[in-house]
Amino acid sequence: MRLLSILLLLLFASATYAQSLTGIWRGKRTQGTQGCFPEYGLELHIYYSNEQLIMGNAYSYVSKEQYTKTLFTGRYNPQTKRLVLIESSVLSYNVPPQCIPCIKTYQLNLVGNGAEEVLSGEWSGHEMGNRNACVPGKIDLHREKVPVFPVTVPQSDSLAQLQQKFDLRQREKEVVQSLKLDTSHIRIDLYDNAEIDDDTVSVFLNGALLLYKKRLTDRPLTLNITAMPNTEYELMMYAENLGRIPPNTSLMIVTAGRRKYEIRISSSDTKTAVVRFRYDL
Incomplete structure (x- = not known):
């Protein structure tokens, strides 16, 4: 497709x-x-x-x-x-x-x-x-304002196939921050936090794989997301390794309209960091 x-x-x-x-x-x-x-x-x-x-x-x-x-x-x-x-x-x-x-x-x-x-x-x-x-x-x-059927995150066939190898239940979720937003336009930039040490992540949105085994650097990995109104979103950072300096750490910058949020994230081989957000009409 x-x-x-x-x-x-x-x-x-x-x-x-x-x-x-x-x-x-x-x-x-x-x-x-x-x-x-x-x-x-x-x-x-x-x-x-x-x-x-x-x-x-x-x-x-x-x-x-x-x-x-x-x-x-x-x-x-x-x-x-x-x-x-x-x-x-x-x-x-x-x-x-x-x-x-x-x-x-x-x-x-x-x-x-x-x-x-x-x-x-x-x-x-x-x-x-x-x-x-x-x-x-x-x-x-x-x-x-509220759907009868669940809102799904669109995903390419190749990412859907890659996702089959993941068992997300094996790791504990830790909610780092929950955001209430006033716009549907959301930009997410991901950087390595502090020293660049080869941290690698996969990123999921509401369980759908969007980024696969991407290395974090001082240049952002960027996702532009259009959020459906009155829908809960869960962005999950899955550590593919612990880098040279454990744990796997990253800086997430969320830009939503005129507001900007800086969130420091830490994930490991037993724990997955989660940021939740919601846009309400």
Whole structure:
């Protein structure tokens, strides 16, 4: 999935555009006669948006147990307030045997401002695994503060494969600091602390591997993250070695809007340091 890898680079490389569409959108998706159900719940997690690109996950569901989770990309025209979202793949699903998940295209309009924002329009698509057309329908969504389904951290296929070798349960977690932030744009810079002694780390966000066996120096390892609102995040520093001078130590600088936090971190082969943060609307 080369496309996903490229999009992930865009996601973590830049977060400079106002995230007017970023967040949770939830409501209903209808389907005409001969569809599997006349009405579904639909929840969009838009975790990245700028003038060129929108990225996120969509959950179509009749219950929390019966759902389809997809990956989508799209574009938004701020002049016309129209957006097009195109699902590229089904990530997971649990549906009745007689139902086939649809790969959908959304044609939506943004109406209103602030707390009264609504996305409405139509959808069409084809069945997963073939080109048979799905019975189309309509969509009506409202911006929400709290998701029904868990927010996932996007991850490339190569990092997902590397993550399989980790057993994070073997090490105790130590929460170093918890941050309450007032912006969704978060920059994290990681340096070796004090003397550079070949400390090497892997970094996880909500259990997803984002950096693998990276050496800490006086030049930062940088992550730009767009935080979903009202969601708990846990950034974990996993020591790959203890360096020449144990333990594995690092300096984390978190920049969130006009605020900057300097956090000194120590990890070992038995303990993993954790920084928690949350952006509340």
